Amino acid sequence: MRKQIAAANWKMNLTLTEAESLADELLQTNHALSDDQLAIFAVPYPYLIPVRTKFEGKENVYVAAQNCSANKNGAFTGEVSAAMLQSIGIEYVVIGHSERREYNHEDNSLLAKKIDVALEFNLKPIFCCGEALSIREAGSQDAYVGTQLEESLFHLSPSDVDGFIIAYEPIWAIGTGRTATSEQAQQMHAHIRSVLTSKYGKEVADSISILYGGSVKASNAKEIFGQPDVDGGLVGGASLVASEFATIISSLK
Ligand code: PGA
Numbered sequence: 403m404r405k406q407i408a409a410a411n412w413k414m415n416l417t418l419t420e421a422e423s424l425a426d427e428l429l430q431t432n433h434a435l436s437d438d439q440l441a442i443f444a445v446p447y448p449y450l451i452p453v454r455t456k457f458e459g460k461e462n463v464y465v466a467a468q469n470c471s472a473n474k475n476g477a478f479t480g481e482v483s484a485a486m487l488q489s490i491g492i493e494y495v496v497i498g499h500s501e502r503r504e505y506n507h508e509d510n511s512l513l514a515k516k517i518d519v520a521l522e523f524n525l526k527p528i529f530c531c532g533e534a535l536s537i538r539e540a541g542s543q544d545a546y547v548g549t550q551l552e553e554s555l556f557h558l559s560p561s562d563v564d565g566f567i568i569a570y571e572p573i574w575a576i577g578t579g580r581t582a583t584s585e586q587a588q589q590m591h592a593h594i595r596s597v598l599t600s601k602y603g604k605e606v607a608d609s610i611s612i613l614y615g616g617s618v619k620a621s622n623a624k625e626i627f628g629q630p631d632v633d634g635g636l637v638g639g640a641s642l643v644a645s646e647f648a649t650i651i652s653s654l655k
Contacts, residue, residue, distance in 0.1 A: 410641030427644035510553030575616025
């Protein structure tokens with residue numbers, strides 16, 4: 403059975419003290435996760451170890467990097483490699499967030515390389531896809547997201563993608579307060595799963611967790627996560643407030 407996942411994306415927010423207090427507050431909410439549920443915290447690089455230390459011993463709670471380099475090592479000042487993340491015991495990495503696609507010009511082929519390097523170093527990618535408003539308004543979102551999957555993931559083998567995590571994040575819903583309706587989310591998630599089914603077969607497609615991202619909050623999580631092909635969320639703003647994120651975790655199926 404595929405995992406239901408509440409993933410927090412802290413982006414470039416919080417000082418170390420604030421990050422540690424947020425982790426402490428979350429620990430106080432003390433929500434128990436079942437074996438089919440995960441909470442993953444994608445935190446800035448300097449907080450990976452401190453935040454993981456806070457959550458030490460908590461079942462089904464993980465820390466993720468928000469990015470990694472497409473290169474294995476070498477003269478890439480300011481970059482962080484998958485090997486480095488592995489060497490400090492990190493297991494998950496967000497790849498292809500729309501903010502990195504936009505501000506750092508990360509395209510589908512670069513993201514394919516990042517996925518490869520992440521898998522090589524045993525990191526589990528959380529691969530982000532999603533369309534801009536103009537694409538949605540033109541009605542071409544299905545084809546657009548299909549191409550993102552094809553160009554970044556379809557070189558992988560079925561065993562590589564078994565149990566994979568994909569986050570569908572319509573750009574027009576990120577940080578805007580404008581959420582996709584639960585019908586829009588379900589429609590796109592079903593489309594993503596059918597694209598994966600045609601490439602990898604039903605069994606593999608059914609093992610892949612497809613998270614929705616874009617203005618998820620405590621008040622709308624239950625309805626969105628309740629959709630059959632929505633397996634949780636990738637949450638930005640609302641993950642910075644412990645009580646909000648605790649409610650989001652408890653909204654998982
Ligand atoms: P948001 O961000 O929840 O603040 O819309 C989601 C994301 O970018 O992952």
